[in-house]
Amino acid sequence: MIKYIARRLLQSIPIFFGITIFSYLLISLAPGSPVEILAFNNRLKPREREELKYILGTNDPLPVQYLRWLIGDDWMRWDSDGDGLADSAVFFIDLYAPQLNDSGKPAIDEDTGDVLLRPLPAGNQRGILRGDFGNSVYYKRAALDVLVERLPATLELGTTSLLVGLIMGVAIGIIAAINRGGWFDQSSRVGAVIVNSVPNFGLGLLLILVFGVTLGIFPLAGRCKTTIDDSCPPLPSRLEYLVLPTIVLAAGGVAGYSRYMRASMLDVVSQDYIRTARSKGLNERSIWLRHGTRNAFIPIATFIGPSITFLLSGAAVVESVFSWPGVGRLIVQAPGRRDFTVVMLVVVYAAIANILGYLISDILYVMIDPRIRFD
Amino acid sequence: MNSLIRILSLTMLLLFSAALFGHVAAQDLGSGAPIIEPNFGDDPTTFNPIIANDGTSYDVINRMFPDFIGVDSETIAYMGGAKGGLVSSWDIAEDGVTYTFHLRDDMVWSDGAPITAHDVAWFLKATLSGETTSPRQQLQDSVASYEVLDDHTLNIVFNEANCTLIDTLNPVYPVPAHVYEEVYGDDYAGMDENDYNLNPTVSGGEAFVFSNFRPGEQTTLLANEDYTQAEMGAVVPQGWVYKVVTDQVVQMEQFFAGELTFVDSVPQANRDDVRTRGQAGEFQTFETPAGTIRFLSLNTADPSNPQDGLDADGNAIDQGHHPILGDVRVRQALNYGMNFDEVNEGAFFGTGVPVASHVRPTDWSFPAGLEPYPFDADAAMALLDEAGFTDADGDGVRECNGCMHAEDGAPLALTVKTNAGNTSQEALYTILQDQWNELGFDITVEFVEFGTLVSEFTAQTYDAIGVFWGLATPANPNGIADIFLPGADVVGSGYNTQSFNNPRLNELIEEARNLPGCDLETRKAMYGEAYQILRDESPWIWISTGNVLLAAQTNVENWAPRAGGARWNIDAWTIEEQ
Numbered sequence: 022m023i024k025y026i027a028r029r030l031l032q033s034i035p036i037f038f039g040i041t042i043f044s045y046l047l048i049s050l051a052p053g054s055p056v057e058i059l060a061f062n063n064r065l066k067p068r069e070r071e072e073l074k075y076i077l078g079t080n081d082p083l084p085v086q087y088l089r090w091l092i093g094d095d096w097m098r099w100d101s102d103g104d105g106l107a108d109s110a111v112f113f114i115d116l117y118a119p120q121l122n123d124s125g126k127p128a129i130d131e132d133t134g135d136v137l138l139r140p141l142p143a144g145n146q147r148g149i150l151r152g153d154f155g156n157s158v159y160y161k162r163a164a165l166d167v168l169v170e171r172l173p174a175t176l177e178l179g180t181t182s183l184l185v186g187l188i189m190g191v192a193i194g195i196i197a198a199i200n201r202g203g204w205f206d207q208s209s210r211v212g213a214v215i216v217n218s219v220p221n222f223g224l225g226l227l228l229i230l231v232f233g234v235t236l237g238i239f240p241l242a243g244r245c246k247t248t249i250d251d252s253c254p255p256l257p258s259r260l261e262y263l264v265l266p267t268i269v270l271a272a273g274g275v276a277g278y279s280r281y282m283r284a285s286m287l288d289v290v291s292q293d294y295i296r297t298a299r300s301k302g303l304n305e306r307s308i309w310l311r312h313g314t315r316n317a318f319i320p321i322a323t324f325i326g327p328s329i330t331f332l333l334s335g336a337a338v339v340e341s342v343f344s345w346p347g348v349g350r351l352i353v354q355a356p357g358r359r360d361f362t363v364v365m366l367v368v369v370y371a372a373i374a375n376i377l378g379y380l381i382s383d384i385l386y387v388m389i390d391p392r393i394r395f396d
Numbered sequence: 397m398n399s400l401i402r403i404l405s406l407t408m409l410l411l412f413s414a415a416l417f418g419h420v421a422a423q424d425l426g427s428g429a430p431i432i433e434p435n436f437g438d439d440p441t442t443f444n445p446i447i448a449n450d451g452t453s454y455d456v457i458n459r460m461f462p463d464f465i466g467v468d469s470e471t472i473a474y475m476g477g478a479k480g481g482l483v484s485s486w487d488i489a490e491d492g493v494t495y496t497f498h499l500r501d502d503m504v505w506s507d508g509a510p511i512t513a514h515d516v517a518w519f520l521k522a523t524l525s526g527e528t529t530s531p532r533q534q535l536q537d538s539v540a541s542y543e544v545l546d547d548h549t550l551n552i553v554f555n556e557a558n559c560t561l562i563d564t565l566n567p568v569y570p571v572p573a574h575v576y577e578e579v580y581g582d583d584y585a586g587m588d589e590n591d592y593n594l595n596p597t598v599s600g601g602e603a604f605v606f607s608n609f610r611p612g613e614q615t616t617l618l619a620n621e622d623y624t625q626a627e628m629g630a631v632v633p634q635g636w637v638y639k640v641v642t643d644q645v646v647q648m649e650q651f652f653a654g655e656l657t658f659v660d661s662v663p664q665a666n667r668d669d670v671r672t673r674g675q676a677g678e679f680q681t682f683e684t685p686a687g688t689i690r691f692l693s694l695n696t697a698d699p700s701n702p703q704d705g706l707d708a709d710g711n712a713i714d715q716g717h718h719p720i721l722g723d724v725r726v727r728q729a730l731n732y733g734m735n736f737d738e739v740n741e742g743a744f745f746g747t748g749v750p751v752a753s754h755v756r757p758t759d760w761s762f763p764a765g766l767e768p769y770p771f772d773a774d775a776a777m778a779l780l781d782e783a784g785f786t787d788a789d790g791d792g793v794r795e796c797n798g799c800m801h802a803e804d805g806a807p808l809a810l811t812v813k814t815n816a817g818n819t820s821q822e823a824l825y826t827i828l829q830d831q832w833n834e835l836g837f838d839i840t841v842e843f844v845e846f847g848t849l850v851s852e853f854t855a856q857t858y859d860a861i862g863v864f865w866g867l868a869t870p871a872n873p874n875g876i877a878d879i880f881l882p883g884a885d886v887v888g889s890g891y892n893t894q895s896f897n898n899p900r901l902n903e904l905i906e907e908a909r910n911l912p913g914c915d916l917e918t919r920k921a922m923y924g925e926a927y928q929i930l931r932d933e934s935p936w937i938w939i940s941t942g943n944v945l946l947a948a949q950t951n952v953e954n955w956a957p958r959a960g961g962a963r964w965n966i967d968a969w970t971i972e973e974q
């Protein structure tokens with residue numbers, strides 16, 4: 022199994038780089054730059070906007086920007102004599118930038134007609150391969166910190182809703198399959214259609230209005246009680262905050278898993294080995310639960326991988342409606358702000374989550390179905 | 397018996413005094429419930445005023461750092477000794493460039509250190525280094541030098557005398573120099589990366605001091621026990637919580653449920669409801685002009701060949717002409733063809749206020765006779781006829797038949813773009829599309845992602861782009877007026893993206909800025925003429941400013957917002973248990 026996992030991880034490396042190159046190209050070629058968004062302020066002057074382009078490096082050619090993101094720029098331009106300014110650079114990197122006039126254009130020496138230059142600082146980025154994801158353009162601090170501080174909230178909500186969705190969905194699917202054509206089966210089908218038809222934000226607002234505003238059973242939004250002190254108690258003490266967002270996020274899972282589980286169960290029970298089990302005189306409970314359910318789980322495992330990706334990447338709409346401080350909102354806001362470092366961090370994060378998610382799916386296959394081997 | 401009468405009289409007198417003056421008697425520090433205010437947006441990015449560059453960060457900074465020069469909440473003007481400001485007065489030397497600022501001597505940081513001129517000097521030192529990442533060019537360009545004369549006196553020498561120098565000091569705050577020196581040293585370029593930005597240990601000089609920050613959830617400040625300007629002798633609210641609420645519907649439901657103390661901008665869709673319930677005594681409400689203005693920028697130059705306004709020697713560069721909007725009569729026709737009442741009802745729920753310029757009626761430079769264009773479809777059509785755009789083929793769309801800049805037969809077609817996802821902007825331009833098409837235009841409206849929209853705006857490749865901007869308070873008349881100068885017409889980074897150039901306007905704006913003696917009435921007349929030129933020439937269609945509706949719970953005593961500041965007496969807000 023270890024060899025299999027190692028092989029799969031090695032296969033993932035070119036996929037990972039492919040994803041990053043494609044994403045970097047996509048966001049860089051999209052109209053609008055971080056400078057235009059950050060400096061959309063009538064009190065700023067053209068020179069400030071041009072200056073910002075040098076500070077953020079958006080003036081550099083695209084391959085240089087990508088390389089800087091990937092392997093940093095401390096090797097591109099460095100300070101040998103310790104005066105704080107770069108004095109050496111690789112052949113394709115400038116050591117100097119033009120001084121700018123009030124219009125943000127290169128300033129010209131009136132005597133010589135040459136462009137006035139100024140030395141640039143040494144590179145200080147190490148690149149993602151050395152663990153440096155750069156500073157968020159918007160938040161002005163390490164992009165990784167911004168993501169990591171939101172991860173616990175996302176994991177909290179994602180894990181809960183995945184477990185609730187999976188457990189309830191599988192249970193409903195099994196019961197619906199056993200009672201095929203009965204009222205429970207029909208009700209679960211209608212319920213699944215309704216739940217899938219209602220958008221998350223609509224369901225979220227509806228639950229807030231009914232259970233928060235009208236009945237006052239659950240808090241309206243947030244992850245913990247608003248207090249003057251710096252305390253968000255452990256999860257068991259604030260479960261009430263988790264209920265409504267979990268219901269909204271899990272609802273889709275319950276609907277989906279229940280339908281897949283039902284179909285899978287019905288497929289399995291028509292197989293020859295189930296007929297054999299019946300002819301051997303096994304009781305129905307044992308046939309459905311021991312032989313049917315285990316085999317019906319195999320297609321469900323296919324969905325677990327992507328679900329784990331979903332769990333890690335949060336749910337922007339639900340997080341917005343419930344003011345849940347997770348990564349979902351961050352992921353949605355970053356492209357609009359052209360916060361390239363956060364967008365690319367999210368790409369890396371999502372790529373890793375996907376690779377791991379599908380790897381887990383494959384491992385689950387083997388665990389559930391003994392016929393499959395790690396070959 | 398006499399003693400009894402004396403005691404009774406004294407008791408009565410004390411009770412009477414208590415009843416009479418009780419409301420101004422000193423309160424215990426933090427004796428009231430905390431203020432919980434929604435933050436409909438995102439986290440603050442920093443609590444360091446030197447690098448702050450976003451509204452949310454300033455919302456918090458303004459609660460825990462004093463301004464350098466305070467703004468009087470009644471006159472909405474910079475004033476020595478104004479509440480919340482460190483400067484008590486200033487003198488201007490005869491040279492017109494040397495300002496001597498006298499600072500209050502009763503402000504202290506939360507660690508007990510006095511707030512002095514050195515704290516302002518540290519801000520200036522870091523900012524004027526030019527190494528910080530936040531844009532402060534206006535300040536860097538205007539300040540030549542500064543000198544601390546003593547702990548409470550600071551000299552600032554400007555590069556040239558003009559009438560907007562105090563405005564350029566708007567971003568200046570005192571910062572705790574003794575702490576910043578230790579934390580940041582002289583690494584101004586690396587300031588962004590310092591963890592201290594979001595975990596400040598020392599603040600002060602305002603009603604609250606920093607307590608904690610929970611990303612994505614809330615920022616919490618506590619009552620400042622050393623605040624010397626408290627209305628009630630001490631800061632009454634226990635603290636101030638800036639709570640992230642990211643959905644407007646949920647925000648209002650939280651307010652209705654009493655979970656939020658006040659809302660500083662009730663969404664348009666809720667205003668009627670809040671007003672009605674306010675009149676019924678359910679909430680306290682206050683309405684005041686908004687600090688934003690909606691406009692449609694009209695590109696007067698050739699969009700297929702964008703050019704800077706000036707060459708390297710400062711000479712004007714030929715901009716070409718926009719085939720349709722290059723003719724001022726067409727721009728005026730668009731103005732006359734806007735039925736504001738219809739727009740106001742359809743897009744702004746009746747809350748919009750028509751404007752003729754970017755100057756608000758509450759600004760000192762607002763000229764009395766400046767009127768928005770009236771809705772007059774006949775006048776609009778007459779102007780289009782005169783401009784040579786007529787509908788010869790009877791298809792409902794006018795074509796060029798002898799117009800100034802388009803080829804004969806070219807339809808009167810324009811593409812208007814605005815930011816997608818903003819429902820009022822989308823509604824506004826959908827309504828205007830109908831109104832202008834009635835005149836014979838063929839208007840296409842596109843809703844574009846904001847980043848893309850800004851990119852097209854600065855690239856100057858558009859016909860017309862509609863956005864809205866916040867205005868500074870106090871208003872600096874040159875703030876937006878400078879945008880219409882040819883020097884701001886820089887493709888890719890300047891905001892004179894309509895390539896407007898009117899020599900008389902250029903002259904007026906510079907003269908008003910540099911008027912010797914800075915006589916306010918003379919400057920007002922100059923700005924008035926400039927605004928009139930802009931209104932008549934219409935490089936923008938100034939569409940609307942609006943009112944904002946503020947609402948507070950009824951249990952908030954001393955809530956007395958003013959046009960110049962909703963929170964000017966936040967230290968006195970007393971929240972009674974309900």
